[in-house]
Amino acid sequence: MKITFLQVGKTHFDFVESGVAVFEKRLKHYCRFDAPFILLPSKLKSLPADELKEAESAMILKKINPQDIVILLDEKGSRFTSVAFANFLQKQFLHHSHLVFIVGGAFGFHKSIYERANHQLSLSDMTFSHQLIRLVFMEQLYRAFTIIKGEPYHNE
Amino acid sequence: MKITFLQVGKTHFDFVESGVAVFEKRLKHYCRFDAPFILLPSKLKSLPADELKEAESAMILKKINPQDIVILLDEKGSRFTSVAFANFLQKQFLHHSHLVFIVGGAFGFHKSIYERANHQLSLSDMTFSHQLIRLVFMEQLYRAFTIIKGEPYHNE
Numbered sequence: 001m002k003i004t005f006l007q008v009g010k011t012h013f014d015f016v017e018s019g020v021a022v023f024e025k026r027l028k029h030y031c032r033f034d035a036p037f038i039l040l041p042s043k044l045k046s047l048p049a050d051e052l053k054e055a056e057s058a059m060i061l062k063k064i065n066p067q068d069i070v071i072l073l074d075e076k077g078s079r080f081t082s083v084a085f086a087n088f089l090q091k092q093f094l095h096h097s098h099l100v101f102i103v104g105g106a107f108g109f110h111k112s113i114y115e116r117a118n119h120q121l122s123l124s125d126m127t128f129s130h131q132l133i134r135l136v137f138m139e140q141l142y143r144a145f146t147i148i149k150g151e152p153y154h155n156e
Numbered sequence: 157m158k159i160t161f162l163q164v165g166k167t168h169f170d171f172v173e174s175g176v177a178v179f180e181k182r183l184k185h186y187c188r189f190d191a192p193f194i195l196l197p198s199k200l201k202s203l204p205a206d207e208l209k210e211a212e213s214a215m216i217l218k219k220i221n222p223q224d225i226v227i228l229l230d231e232k233g234s235r236f237t238s239v240a241f242a243n244f245l246q247k248q249f250l251h252h253s254h255l256v257f258i259v260g261g262a263f264g265f266h267k268s269i270y271e272r273a274n275h276q277l278s279l280s281d282m283t284f285s286h287q288l289i290r291l292v293f294m295e296q297l298y299r300a301f302t303i304i305k306g307e308p309y310h311n312e
Contacts, residue, residue: 015175015291022171082283124280127238129309132295135171139288153285 002032002098003141006063007134008056009105010037016135023138026154030145036063038105049107057110060102069096070117073103073137075127077120085121085140086147101141103133158188158254159297162219163290164212165261166193172291179294182310186301192219194261205263213266216258225252226273229259229293231283233276241277241296242303257297259289 011017020035027033038059040052047055064070069092080088092099101121102113114120123136146153167173176191183189194215196208203211220226225248236244248255257277258269270276279292302309 013175013178015171015178018174019169019171019288019291022169079281081281085282123282125235125237126241126279126296127299128292129295129299132175132292135175136284136288136292139285140282143283143285 001093003027004063004068004098004100005033005035005134005137005141006038006060006100006102007035008038008060008103009130010039011131011134013131016131019135020138023135023142026142027138027145030149038063050110053105053107053110054112056105057112060113061116064100064116065098067096068098068100069119070100070102071119071121072109072113072117073101073123073133074109074120075122077122079122079125082140082143083147086144089141089144090148101137103137104130106130157249159183160219160224160254160256161189161191161290161293161297162194162216162256162258163191164194164216164259165286166195167287167290169287172287175291176294179291179298182298183294183301186305194219206266209263209266210268212261213268216269217272220256220272221254223252224254224256225275226256226258227275227277228265228269228273229257229279229289230265230276231278233278235278235281238296238299239303242300245297245300246304257293259293260286262286 011020024033024035038056040055040059044052044055089099102109102117123133123140128136143153167176180189180191194212196211196215200208200211245255258265279289279296284292299309
């Protein structure tokens with residue numbers, strides 16, 4: 001049971017990085033987990049937005065295996081309650097061993113990523129920055145495992 | 157134009173505190189803003205949950221003036237998109253000069269707070285911890301002002 005959380009672009013805020021680390025440490029009690037970054041070489045950063053997304057897309061797709069289940073964090077995705085999200089996770093792991101969640105960069109996803117994706121998930125009606133979403137998602141993932149295991153949520 | 161963000165109970169995570177501080181600094185460009193804590197004296201902390209909420213409630217109500225508009229962050233509240241929330245804020249400030257947002261503690265709000273509240277706001281279908289919600293709310297408040305002013309969202 002493995003979860004990969006692919007993050008497009010680096011984390012700008014120290015508090016997001018620290019928060020993600022807090023939940024990453026906790027998640028490792030429940031599953032194999034990693035959270036790699038997709039970082040474009042600086043020489044490509046001046047590309048027009050669409051070419052930039054295409055270059056990112058190629059890097060993302062290289063990290064994904066054919067049998068992986070790919071879930072995009074995307075405003076247009078389905079919305080879940082925390083309990084429904086826990087059920088979704090549990091159901092996925094009945095049939096699949098590796099889930100790859102992806103949070104996009106400032107410009108969103110290239111169409112090839114939408115084509116590869118198995119699911120799209122939205123965390124709120126509200127728009128969160130692609131930075132804060134990392135933290136919010138990590139908390140929900142941790143919360144989902146506490147729900148699955150019937151454990152009290154660890155809040156301190 | 158003043159916004160008060162009342163936080164019941166202290167912030168346990170350093171990353172939440174740092175993140176709130178980032179957005180607090182930015183918010184001060186747009187309005188008068190403060191974010192005081194409601195902290196029960198330690199001798200009261202062993203009270204049963206309901207008495208504890210009542211004691212908190214008395215402390216909260218002391219901070220609120222009759223003409224203030226009180227908005228609870230509560231799972232059962234209305235959900236807004238970020239743009240709808242910006243519109244809501246703008247509309248409130250047409251008629252009122254002081255909005256008080258309140259995030260509850262681990263046990264939620266006492267009924268007297270629900271009775272005093274003018275509005276209830278929910279940030280997501282998902283349940284966030286009463287800790288992370290502080291950060292998510294602060295980002296939405298900052299985002300709302302950038303929407304109202306037609307400014308680009310400052311992400312770095």
